[in-house]
Amino acid sequence: MSGSRLSTTHRAPSYLADAWRIARKDLLIEFRTRSAFLAATVFAVLAVVIFRFTWDPTAIPAMDLAPGVLWVIFTFSGLLGLNRSFGLELAERAYDGLLASQVSREAIFTGKVIANFVFVMCVQAVALPAVALFFDLPVGPSWWIIVGIVLLASLGLSAVGTLFAAIASNTRLAELLLPMMTLPFFVPLVIPAAQATAVVLRGQPIADGMAWLKVLLAFDLVFVSACIVVFPFTIEE
Amino acid sequence: MQSPHVTAAPEGASASGPALTAVALVRAFGGRRAVNGVSLTLHTGACLALFGPNGAGKTTLLRLLGGLLKPTTGATRLHGQPLPGDAETRRLVGLISHHAMLYPALSVRENVRFAAECQGVINADDATTRVLTQLRVLDRADTAVRYLSRGLQQRVSIARALVHGPQLVLLDEPYTGLDEAGAQALTDALGALKANGATLVLVTHNLSEGLALATHSAIMQRGTFVDEALVSPSGFDVPGYQAKYRALVHEGLA
DSSP: OOTTOOOOTTTOOOOOHHHHHHHHHHHHHHHHHOOOHHHHHHHHHHEEEEHHHHOTTTTTHHHHHHHHHHHHHHHHHHHHHHHHHHHHHTTTTHHHHHSSSSOOOOHHHHHHHHHHHHHHHHHHHHHHHHHHHHHOOOOSSHHHHHHHHHHHHHHHHHHHHHHHHHHHEEEEEHHHHHHHHHHHHHHHHHHHHHHHHEEEEEETOOGGGGGHHHHHHHHHHHHOHHHHHHHHHHHHO | OOOEEEEEOOOOTTTTTSSEEEEEEEETTTTEEEEEEEEEOTTTTTTTEEEEOOOOSSHHHHHTTTTTOSSEEEEEEETTTEESOHHHHHEEEEEOSOOOOOOOOHHHHHHHHHHHHTBBHHHHHHHHHHHHHHOGGGTTSSSBBGGGGGGHHHHHHHHHHHHTTTTTEEESSSSOOOOOOHHHHHHHHHHHHTTTTTTEEEEOOOOOHHHOSSEEEEEEEETEEEEEOOOOOOOOOHHHHHHHIIIIIISOOO
C-alpha cells in the first residue's frame, strides 16, 4: 500500500453512482425473475376485483370508496416487494460482499430505496388504471395530480419500508414482522394520500387538498432523511 | 484461556509495519464468547492457516478481521487503519466464504463486474475478464450463476473476492466444492496474491491443504488459539501436525 493510500486503479466512492449501481442491480434481478412484480401486480388486480364485487354502489358512491381501495392496495402490494429487497441479498450472503466493499451504508440504503420506489410505481401503473376501470371513475387531466400523490406516497413508503425490511431481514420471522412494524408508520402516509385523492376525485379545487399534500411532503422529507441516518445502525450484528 | 500472540512475518516481509494486527479480540453473542481474547500480528505476504473444530469461533474471527462484525472488546487494524474503517481500508479486504455471496439471477460476468464496480475498480470490464481467465471460468462468463454447479459457483465467488486486488484476503473453507482443476486454480491465484504481497488468513478443516499455503498455522478451540506454529519453507510434518491437532482438539488436551 502506498503512503497516500490512494490508488490510480481505483476511484473514490461516489454516493449517487454507488446508489444507482445498487438500484440498477436490484431492478435487473427483478426484471430477470419478475417474481415480486408478478405477485404484487396479481395481488393488486385481484384486490380491486374483490373490492368491486363486495361494493354496493347504492350505499356508497364510488368517489367515496375508491380512494380507500386504492391506498389499501398500494400499501399491501408495496409490502410484497419490500420483503424481497433484502431477501435477495441474504440468500447467498451477497450482502457480506456489499458491506465489505467501499460502498457506504447510506449509498446501499439509497440504492434499495430507489429500486423499491421504481417497483412500487410499476405496480401502481397497473393498479391505478384497474381501480379507475372497475370503479368507473372519470379519467381526465386531474389524474396527473393523483399520479403526483402516488409519487410522493411511494417515496415515503419506500424509505420507511426499506429501513424496516433491513431490520426484519435479520430475523427468522421477516415476512410476519415487516407488516407489523411498517403498517403503523404507513398510517400518517396513507391518510393524507387518501384524503388528497378524494379531493381530486370529487372534482374539488386542488387548493382544498393542499394541506394533505403538505403533510405528505413533510413525511417524505422527515422520514427519508431519518431513515438514511438510522440505516447504518440496523446492520450491526 | 488467554490466547497466545501469533506473529507471522515471512522472510523478506516489509519493515514498514504489520499488515494486520488484532489486539485481545473478544466477540460475545449474549453470554457466550465466540472469540475470546485473540491477538495476532500478520505481516505483508504472510498466510495464517487457521484450524479448529466446528463452533471454535473461526468464522466469527474472520468476520471480525474483515470488519463485518464489531468486536465486543479489542481492536483490529489493517495497515494501521482501524477496522471496520473508511472506504479506502474496506477496499483492501477480500472475503471468500463457504456461501457463494453471488446473485443467482445475474450472469458470472455481471456478478464479478458488480463487485469490481462496488470496490471502485476503474476499468471493471478488463479486471473482470482478467480474473475470470485466472480462475478458468471465462467460458461461462455469460451464464447465469444459478445454472452453474456448486464448484463453478465457488470459482466465481473467488473471482468476485479477488477482482479488486485486495491486500488482505480472508478465506473461509474456500476449497469446498472445488474439483481438482478448481482447487489448482485457487491455489495458483492465492500463490500469486501472496507473491504480490497480499496477506492471507485461511480457515479450513483440511490440514494438508491449509499447510501447503501457510507461513504460519494456529489451532482454535472455544474462541482462543490453543496452538500456533511456524511453517517451515522446506515443508511441514503434516502427519505430526495431524497427531497434534487430534490430541488438542479431539482428546481435549488443550
